Amino acid sequence: MDKELLSGNEAIARGAYEAGVQVATAYPGTPSTEILEAIGKRYKGDIYCEWSVNEKVAVEVAMGASFAGARALSAMKHVGLNVAADPVFSLSYIGATGGIIIVTADDPYMHSSQNEQDNRNYGRHAYIPVLEPSDSQECKDYVVWGIKISEEFDTPVLLRLTTRISHSKSIVELGERVESPKPDYVKELSRRVILPAFARKLRLKVIKRLKKLAEFAEIFPENRVEMNDTKIGIITSGISYNYVKEVAPEASVLKLGMVYPVPPYMIKKFAESVDDLYVVEELDPFIETEVNRLGIFPKGKSYVPLYYELNPERVECALKGEPDPVPEMPEDAPLRPPVLCPGCPHANVFYHLHRMKMIVTGDIGCYTLGALPPLNAMDTCVCMGASVTNAIGIEKALGRENAKKIVAVIGDSTFIHSGITGLIDAVYNKGHSNIIILDNRTTAMTGHQPHPGTGKTLMGDETFELNYEELAKACGATYVKTFDPYDVEETAETLKEAFEHEGVSVIVSKRECALLARDRWKEAMWVDVEMCNGCRICLQLGCPALGIVDKKAVIDEVLCIGCGVCSQLCPEDAIKTHKEASAKEVK
Amino acid sequence: MAKKWDIMITGCGGQGILLASEIIAEAAMLEGYDIKKADVHGMAQRGGSVISTVRIADKVYSPLIKYGDADILLAFELLEGYRVSKYVRDDGVFIVNTQRINPMPVASGREKYPEGLEDKIKCNAGRVVFLNALDIAKELGNFRAVNVVMIGVLSRLMDLKLDSWKKAIERLVPAKHLELNMKAFEKGREVVG
Numbered sequence: 001m002d003k004e005l006l007s008g009n010e011a012i013a014r015g016a017y018e019a020g021v022q023v024a025t026a027y028p029g030t031p032s033t034e035i036l037e038a039i040g041k042r043y044k045g046d047i048y049c050e051w052s053v054n055e056k057v058a059v060e061v062a063m064g065a066s067f068a069g070a071r072a073l074s075a076m077k078h079v080g081l082n083v084a085a086d087p088v089f090s091l092s093y094i095g096a097t098g099g100i101i102i103v104t105a106d107d108p109y110m111h112s113s114q115n116e117q118d119n120r121n122y123g124r125h126a127y128i129p130v131l132e133p134s135d136s137q138e139c140k141d142y143v144v145w146g147i148k149i150s151e152e153f154d155t156p157v158l159l160r161l162t163t164r165i166s167h168s169k170s171i172v173e174l175g176e177r178v179e180s181p182k183p184d185y186v187k188e189l190s191r192r193v194i195l196p197a198f199a200r201k202l203r204l205k206v207i208k209r210l211k212k213l214a215e216f217a218e219i220f221p222e223n224r225v226e227m228n229d230t231k232i233g234i235i236t237s238g239i240s241y242n243y244v245k246e247v248a249p250e251a252s253v254l255k256l257g258m259v260y261p262v263p264p265y266m267i268k269k270f271a272e273s274v275d276d277l278y279v280v281e282e283l284d285p286f287i288e289t290e291v292n293r294l295g296i297f298p299k300g301k302s303y304v305p306l307y308y309e310l311n312p313e314r315v316e317c318a319l320k321g322e323p324d325p326v327p328e329m330p331e332d333a334p335l336r337p338p339v340l341c342p343g344c345p346h347a348n349v350f351y352h353l354h355r356m357k358m359i360v361t362g363d364i365g366c367y368t369l370g371a372l373p374p375l376n377a378m379d380t381c382v383c384m385g386a387s388v389t390n391a392i393g394i395e396k397a398l399g400r401e402n403a404k405k406i407v408a409v410i411g412d413s414t415f416i417h418s419g420i421t422g423l424i425d426a427v428y429n430k431g432h433s434n435i436i437i438l439d440n441r442t443t444a445m446t447g448h449q450p451h452p453g454t455g456k457t458l459m460g461d462e463t464f465e466l467n468y469e470e471l472a473k474a475c476g477a478t479y480v481k482t483f484d485p486y487d488v489e490e491t492a493e494t495l496k497e498a499f500e501h502e503g504v505s506v507i508v509s510k511r512e513c514a515l516l517a518r519d520r521w522k523e524a525m526w527v528d529v530e531m532c533n534g535c536r537i538c539l540q541l542g543c544p545a546l547g548i549v550d551k552k553a554v555i556d557e558v559l560c561i562g563c564g565v566c567s568q569l570c571p572e573d574a575i576k577t578h579k580e581a582s583a584k585e586v587k
Numbered sequence: 588m589a590k591k592w593d594i595m596i597t598g599c600g601g602q603g604i605l606l607a608s609e610i611i612a613e614a615a616m617l618e619g620y621d622i623k624k625a626d627v628h629g630m631a632q633r634g635g636s637v638i639s640t641v642r643i644a645d646k647v648y649s650p651l652i653k654y655g656d657a658d659i660l661l662a663f664e665l666l667e668g669y670r671v672s673k674y675v676r677d678d679g680v681f682i683v684n685t686q687r688i689n690p691m692p693v694a695s696g697r698e699k700y701p702e703g704l705e706d707k708i709k710c711n712a713g714r715v716v717f718l719n720a721l722d723i724a725k726e727l728g729n730f731r732a733v734n735v736v737m738i739g740v741l742s743r744l745m746d747l748k749l750d751s752w753k754k755a756i757e758r759l760v761p762a763k764h765l766e767l768n769m770k771a772f773e774k775g776r777e778v779v780g
Binding site for chain 1 (some may be wrong): 700
C-alpha cells in the first residue's frame with residue numbers, strides 16, 4: 001500500500017478524495033487553509049473546489065450540493081464557524097441528502113487567532129456529531145467515516161481539528177476513491193423549507209437522531225479502550241491522546257474518536273475497571289461534562305489546565321498533580337515579534353496614519369501588525385469586517401465633526417469577506433466614514449490565496465475581477481480613488497483629500513504583496529553614511545531591512561527588496577539605489 | 588534500543604525552516620521510520636521566531652518534544668538557537684548558523700543583540716558545530732540555500748544513508764534549484780571534519 005507523509009490538513013483533503021466528496025468549499029483561515037489548497041492542487045479533477053467569499057457562503061454552497069445529492073465538505077478556522085453558524089444550525093434540522101462534513105480547525109494557544117474557543121461545543125449546541133482525529137491517518141479515515149455517518153444518520157458531521165493536528169505531519173496509508181452517488185435533485189419541501197410548522201417536526205427528528213448516534217458511539221470502532229495497568233484510567237481524544245501515550249504509557253486509555261455524543265455504557269464500564277479516572281483534554285471540560293452527566297466525576301480540569309495548548313510536559317505534571325510547568329527561557333534574549341515584511345506596501349500607509357494621529361479601526365490580516373511599534377497605527381481589531389462598522393459606531397458616538405479623525409483599514413480579501421455590508425451601512429445611515437482598502441492583490445496572511453479581487457479561482461481559472469472603485473461608487477461612496485503606497489507623495493495627498501471629504505470615502509492602496517513581488521525586485525537600497533544624519537525617520541517605517549549602527553541607518557541587502565519608500569522619506573537624500581550611487585561617483 | 592532522533596529546528600520566518608524539516612522527515616521516511624513533525628504557520632512566519640520539530644523512531648506519538656529532551660538542535664540563527672537551548676538534552680548536539688538577524692527591538696536601537704552567545708550555547712551542549720551558513724550560501728550564489736547547507740551538516744551527524752538525503756532533496760526542492768541545493772548540501776557536509 002502507498003504511504004505518504006501528510007499534514008493533518010493534506011490528509012483531510014485525501015480523505016475527501018477517497019470518501020467520494022464532489023464539492024468542497026472554504027474561506028482561508030489559519031490553521032485550516034491547506035485543506036482546500038491541497039484539494040485544489042491534487043484532486044480538482046475529481047472534486048469541484050472553491051474559495052468562497054466567506055465561511056457562511058462556503059457552508060451554504062456545500063449545503064446546496066448536498067441538497068442535490070452530492071457529497072460535500074466545507075472547511076474553516078474556528079472563528080469562521082461563528083460566521084457560518086447560522087446555516088449550520090439549520091443544516092442540523094435539514095440533515096444530509098449527500099453526506100456533508102463541516103471541518104473546524106481550532107487554534108489552542110492562539111498561534112494565529114484572536115481567541116481560543118473550543119468548537120466541540122458547537123456539536124452539543126447544534127445536536128450534531130463531532131469527530132476528533134489525533135493524527136494524519138485518522139484525519140483521512142474520519143472524513144470517510146464522517147460521510148458514512150452523515151448519510152446513515154441524516155446529519156451534518158462536525159470534524160474538529162486543532163493547530164497541532166492540522167499542521168503536524170505523519171505517515172498516511174493511501175486508499176482508493178469510492179464511487180460517489182450521482183447527483184439528482186429531488187424536491188423535499190418539508191425538510192428544506194424550514195418554516196416553523198416544518199421545523200417543529202424536524203426538531204423532534206434531531207433529538208431522536210442524537211439518541212441513535214449515542215447508541216452508535218458504543219460500537220463505533222474509533223472509540224476504543226486500550227487496557228493496561230488498571231491503577232490509572234484516562235479518557236482522552238485528539239492530540240491529547242498522543243501526549244498521554246507519551247508520558248503515561250502504562251495507563252489504561254479510553255480513546256474517543258467521536259467526542260459527541262459519547263458512548264455512555266463504554267464510559268461507565270471503563271470507569272469501573274480502573275482505580276483512578278482522569279479526563280485529559282485541551283481547552284474546555286467538554287468530555288468531562290459529558291462524563292459528569294453520567295454521574296461519574298473524574299479528575300479533569302482541576303488537574304489539566306483550561307487554557308493554551310497542552311504538550312507532553314503539561315500533561316505529565318497534570319497527571320502527577322504538580323503545578324503547570326513553565327519552560328525556562330533565557331532572560332537576556334530580546335524577543336523576536338512578528339513584523340511586516342521588508343517592502344510591505346502597507347507600511348507607508350500606516351506611517352502616515354500614525355503621523356496624522358488618526359483613530360484607526362483595524363481588521364484581520366497581516367496588516368494587524370501595523371498596530372505594533374514603531375508604526376503604532378491601529379486602535380482596534382475585533383473580527384473580519386469590524387473595522388468598517390466599528391468606525392461607524394465611533395463616529396456616531398463622537399459626532400460628525402470628528403469623522404475626519406476616524407479611518408477604517410481593511411485588507412482586500414477581508415473587505416470582500418464582510419466589509420462590503422459595513423460600507424453600505426455607512427452610506428445608508430448617513431455616515432462620513434473613511435475606508436482604506438489595503439489591496440495587495442492576494443489573501444496574504446494565510447499564504448497567498450486568490451479571491452474575487454484577483455480574477456483567479458482556486459481551480460486555476462480566470463474569472464471576473466471585482467472592481468473596488470465601481471463597487472464603492474455603486475454603494476454610494478462619494479470620494480473614490482486608487483493610489484500607489486510606494487509613492488509617498490501620492491499616498492499623503494490621497495489620504496488628506498479622502499479624510500477631508502464630506503461623504504463616505506473609499507480609497508484603495510494598490511500594490512502587490514512584497515512576498516510575491518520580491519523575486520522580481522533585484523536591487524537593494526543603500527545608505528550613503530556620509531549623508532545620513534541619524535535622524536531615524538526611515539526607522540519609523542518598521543521595515544525589517546532597516547537598522548541603525550553607530551547612529552547611522554543601515555540596510556540589510558539580503559532583506560531589502562528596493563521598494564524605495566525609505567529613500568523618499570529621507571530628508572537628507574541619503575538612501576539610494578546602487579545605480580544612483582555609482583552614477584554619482586562617475587560625476 | 589532502536590534508534591530515535593528528536594530534532595528541533597529554529598530560526599526566523601523566511602529562512603526556509605519548513606523545507607528543512609520536510610527534507611529531514613522525508614529522508615527518515617525513506618528508511619522506514621515512523622515520523623511526527625510539527626510546524627507553526629501564519630502570523631509567526633512574518634519574520635518572527637519559528638520552531639519546527641521532527642521526531643523519528645520506530646513508533647512516535649507526540650509531534651512535540653518534551654522540554655529538555657531534544658537530541659539535536661538545528662539553529663538557523665544565533666539568538667534563536669540560544670533562546671531554545673534548554674530544550675536540548677545535556678549531552679545533545681547543537682548545529683548553529685552564526686548568522687545574526689536583528690529582531691525589531693534591536694534593529695530599532697531599543698535593545699542590544701546579546702554578546703557571547705557562542706560561549707553560552709557551548710555550556711549547554713554536548714557537541715557543538717558552529718558555521719556561517721549564509722557565507723557558504725552566498726559563495727554558491729544564492730543566500731536562500733542556507734537551509735540545505737544546514738541539512739548537509741546534519742546529515743553527517745545522523746545515521747541515515749547519504750542516498751536517502753539526496754532522494755529527499757530531489758523530491759522536495761524545485762527542479763530549477765536542484766543543482767544549487769545539491770552543491771549546498773555537499774558544502775554543508777564538508778563543514779564537519
